[in-house]
Amino acid sequence: MDGNQTSVLTRRNFLVTGVTAAGGFIIGISALPHLAHAVTVAAQPWNDGEGHNPHEIDAWIAIDPDDSVLIRYQRSEMGQGSMTALPMLINEELQADWSKVKIEFASANRNLREKKVYGNMYSNGSRSIKESQKLVQQVGASARARLIQAAATKWGVPASECSSANSVITHTPSGRTIRYGEVAADAAKIKLDKEPAIKPPSQWTFAGKPMPRLDVVHKINGAAKFGMDAQVPGMVFAAILQCPVPGGKLKSVDESVVAGMPGNPKVVKLDNAVAVVADGTWWRARQALAKLQPEWDVGAAGSTDSAQFFREYHAALDTGKVVTGRKQGDVGKALAGGGKTFEAVYETPYLSHSPMEPMNATVKIDGERIDVWVGTQDALDETEKVAEHFKIEAENIYLHNAYCGGGFGRRDGADEVIQAVTIAKAVQKPVKLIWSREEDTRHDWMRPMAVVRFKAATGTDGMPTALQARTVTGSVVLNALHKLPPNGLDFVSIQGLATNGYAIPNMLIESVLKDTHMPVWWWRAPGQNQNVFAIEGFIDEIAAANKIDPYEMRRKLLAGKPDWLAVLDAAAKNSDWGKPLPKGKGRGIAICTDTDSLCAQVAEVTVSPKGEVKVDRVTAALDTRYQVNPLTIAEQVEGGIIFGLSAALYGKIEIKNGAAVQGNFDTYRMVRLAQAPKIDVHLLASGGEKWGGAGEPATPPIAGAVANAIFAATGKRIRKLPIMDNDLSFTV
Amino acid sequence: MITLTVNGKQHQVDLEPDTPLLWALRDAVGLTGTKFGCGIAQCGACTVHINGQAMRSCSVPIGRLEGASITTIEGLSPDSKHPVQQAWLAEDVPQCGWCQSGQIMATVAFLKQNPKPTDADIDANITNICRCGTYERLRRAIHRAADLMKA
DSSP states (O other): OBTTBOOEEOSSOEEOOOBOTTSOBOOOOSSOOGGGGGSEEOSSOSOTTTTOOTTBSSSSEEEOTTOOEEEEEOSOOSSSOHHHHHHHHHHHHHOOOGGGEEEEEOOHHHHHHTTTTTOOOOOOTTOTTTTTHHHHHHHHHHHHHHHHHHHHHHHTSOGGGEEEETTEEEETTTTEEEEHHHHHHHHTTOOOSSOOOOOOGGGOSSTTSOOOOGGGGGGSSSOOOBGGGOOOTTOEEEEEEEOSSTTOEEEEOOGGGGTTOTTOOEEEEOSSEEEEEESSOHHHHHHHHHHOOOEEEOGGGGGOOHHHHHHHHHHHHHHSOOEEEEEESOHHHHHTSSSEEEEEEEEEOBBOOOOSSOOEEEEEEETTEEEEEEOOSOHHHHHHHHHHHHTOOGGGEEEEEOBOSOOTTOTTSOHHHHHHHHHHHHHTSOEEEEOOHHHHHHTSOBBOOEEEEEEEEEOTTSOEEEEEEEEEEOOHHHHHHSSOOTTOOOTTTTTTTTTOOOOOSEEEEEEEEOOOSSOBOOOSSTTHHHHHHHHHHHHHHHHHHTTOOHHHHHHHHTTTOHHHHHHHHHHHHHTTTTSOOOTTEEEEEEEEEETTEEEEEEEEEEEOTTOOEEEEEEEEEEEOSSOSOHHHHHHHHHHHHHHHHHHHHHOOBOEETTEEOOOSTTTSOOOOGGGOOEEEEEEEOOOSSSOOOSSSTTSHHHHHHHHHHHHHHHSOOOOBSOGGGSOOOOOO | OEEEEETTEEEEEOSOTTSBHHHIIIIIIOOOSSOOSOSSSSSOTTEEEETTEEEEGGGOBGGGOTTOEEEOGGGSOSSSOSHHHHHHHHTTOOSSOTTHHHHHHHHHHHHHHOSSOOHHHHHHHOOOOOTTOOHHHHHHHHHHHHHHHHO
């Protein structure tokens, strides 16, 4: 055992262990218990009836006379697993027989009509659990208290003499029992004088252990219903071509060319796009769309390109409006103080989210009522966005949330829903709108590009005495939230830079915002996903130049922070750090804090003399502070690393003539099995005030860890992503 | 009208012969387990079996398929108990799940040709994209399925 965490991984036998807040070990699993799959989520997760169940105790929980329990889950499921984890937390308090639990999505429409009884509904920012764990535990605890009160009233005994477990209430003195299903109707009428206390994680008996994800049973046989799978009687299919230059408008289009094509195609003109609807299949709509040769009004943006943007961003390092994000000591004085100084500039390009399920929405309009079937990361917010756009009552929109075929931050803009509603209004029929992969890639709301300049000074011991970082980047906050906070700081732009944990006495982190015409948006681990690559590379440069082991330098810079050190050590020690490797192989390390979690990774790479990179192995440690379902946390680490690795190795969206160049997976390349490293995950749970997120923190460190490993292998420093654009060849 | 034999059942499909099988399956036959990912046979989300061979259905026109036997994810097993499905469940492979029908169909056909694959065999043959990055578990599940099928 190593400190307070350990893990063992072999090819066939995966053991997750972590420590609970109470210090007890979570027991690992080698084969997942199939029994757990008795609990069901629906293959179609939404409820078309908008959710009123006759056996409801409240909006969250219904218990039938036969004891089956329906739990409503108020967020989204895009593979992150909180559709399993949050109901686990409800049941930690409810103490129902888990094998009789069914789970469905809560209705956004009902949420609007019933004073937001479900609260917010987003699954983004790794917040699904960390921001609703207290709420859902209270839901479970309240329901249980009401069930017990109902039984006590029936028996004429004090509720304090009763307890419940596994859906059975027991009157302890007499030994009498009654099932939840027998008192649920009475419980529904009970109002508690006082809300019961919820359990601290140290008292959990159910949550905190690995639980196979409940949606998986529907994802091995094609049954799971995603947005694109919605089928509405009488619907037609729509394909769309948006102005290649974002911000541009449709000028004109000759509609006559589609006449006589199969499926009775009709052209629908949108402000910035042209769509074609057809009967029978989306393919017909796409074929007809391909015949159109629309003219666009693209304005000045139509002559821009990536090279120009990078030149402008570099210039803005000195000419842009600088906002301070973090300041301590006096960086200027320390840099001029006569020590060894360093300066380097790091670059990262635009990136598309590219979830596997291209954007789509299905819409039916009936009088005032609009029904929408879509996989969204935020059913409530999208409902409100659509209402705002069309200036209608949000209560008239019934958004049926489906499983999301990936999200990564893209699926909460409502742009595809607004298009589908517009088209359905135009053709007066239900419409299923599907974006082609090319539309999905090119009309992504991108991860912004960035140029970050660092300056540093080191003392006689080789350790940094000053660190300055100034980023020039597009503003996710302005694009998504339309205004900056009163201090004028885009807090996303400096994420990963300002959040570094290093004890450097003089530090200045600055932000310069520079948008182009390309919309930018939340991408997995916003800000962090590019800034951690930059800062962890620069720290590595300093360590190398001063001949200090990069892991040891980080240890010194994190001295006195036991949580950071534990994560750093877990990654390093399990990676064989320090064990010699031949030329052409190397290890690199990186660490960050993101969504109140900590993540460190060591990458081991092989670089061929020709400069081909293979990432052989990644050792990751993640501290989420608390763990509801360690299995899904480990999965998010594995997936987050691959997501970040695709970006690190291959990811770039280039702009030419104002338009995104890459359109499909032949040019916007992804890691596949052959490029996927062996991943070894170590989970920690250090407890404390805040809960950490799981979905994002494993994405930021990987690019830095790989780039630093490439330096160790070849002596070549990567300051520009993607890695494939760097010449890494060397002479043997 | 084109007659397609899907999962042992005949379907009359009133679509043009150049329609990709993917869209005939999803929009005409009504089987939505086969997924659209790229449309250019790059990602494999649309993988089905045509006469036992794994094919990317986004790029196979239905005009060529009269008389062919087509199997989709829905027809792989009546009870989701195919060894590959069981291995997927045991390793908790899918995250978002969009690519997984294709991953499973590709793996079933692959294991018929390579009942005891090495990692290198898997790398060379299973080339479907998973954006969630489930590769670690996917690889384990392929080995587990191979073991189950041998047993």
